[in-house]
Amino acid sequence: GAVVSQHPSWVICKSGTSVKIECRSLDFQATTMFWYRQFPKQSLMLMATSNEGSKATYEQGVEKDKFLINHASLTLSTLTVTSAHPEDSSFYICSATSNPGGRRSEQYFGPGTRLTVT
Amino acid sequence: RKEVEQDPGPFNVPEGATVAFNCTYSNSASQSFFWYRQDCRKEPKLLMSVYSSGNEDGRFTAQLNRASQYISLLIRDSKLSDSATYLCVVNTGFQKLVFGTGTRLLVSP
Numbered sequence: 001g002a003v004v005s006q007h008p009s010w011v012i013c014k015s016g017t018s019v020k021i022e023c024r025s026l027d028f029q030a031t032t033m034f035w036y037r038q039f040p041k042q043s044l045m046l047m048a049t050s051n052e053g054s055k056a057t058y059e060q061g062v063e064k065d066k067f068l069i070n071h072a073s074l075t076l077s078t079l080t081v082t083s084a085h086p087e088d089s090s091f092y093i094c095s096a097t098s099n100p101g102g103r104r105s106e107q108y109f110g111p112g113t114r115l116t117v118t
Numbered sequence: 119r120k121e122v123e124q125d126p127g128p129f130n131v132p133e134g135a136t137v138a139f140n141c142t143y144s145n146s147a148s149q150s151f152f153w154y155r156q157d158c159r160k161e162p163k164l165l166m167s168v169y170s171s172g173n174e175d176g177r178f179t180a181q182l183n184r185a186s187q188y189i190s191l192l193i194r195d196s197k198l199s200d201s202a203t204y205l206c207v208v209n210t211g212f213q214k215l216v217f218g219t220g221t222r223l224l225v226s227p
Contacts, residue, residue, distance in 0.1 A: 041219075044162065045217075109161040
């Protein structure tokens with residue numbers, strides 16, 4: 001199956017700093033990438049949908065100025081958490097698909113990035 | 119009301135048992151349906167897609183009832199390695215996936 005990587009796998013940062021998370025599709029071209037967040041004992045929540053070469057579409061309640069998404073190529077999307085606060089501590093997971101309009105096409109998930117803000 | 123609802127469990131079963139999970143979804147326009155498995159502190163992995171006709175993959179059987187907006191997963195002959203959280207996932211359109219909170223399964227020797 002298709003492989004999606006994320007970097008870093010975990011990061012600890014101080015409150016007020018910014019953190020960049022990378023999501024890469026290693027063996028396919030991802031026209032669309034998705035960013036999710038999962039708090040402990042909760043479900044994955046979609047934060048934004050990122051299409052290569054265009055602005056990301058954010059879900060309701062997600063601040064686009066705080067969570068900057070860039071999808072500059074068909075294999076790379078980045079999520080930057082700006083001015084991080086302890087409440088941003090979470091498990092951030094990306095996924096990618098090469099067929100966003102397909103009803104049954106699969107999303108391939110990255111291994112996730114665990115962010116802890118102190 | 120949550121878009122996708124699951125019983126969080128945990129379901130504690132002995133090895134070899136049969137266990138069933140249920141899930142309901144609220145968006146009647148949902149297009150496709152899946153069960154994912156998530157191990158602790160890991161990303162979700164696709165277990166199987168769910169079709170109205172029902173589908174089986176080894177010890178796993180999934181069923182969809184569109185009229186009732188209800189999805190089920192049956193695991194037969196449970197193994198220790200089946201211990202995980204099972205996520206009911208609905209595609210509401212254009213690959214937008216909505217995840218349930220998951221049902222935790224613990225299989226004991």
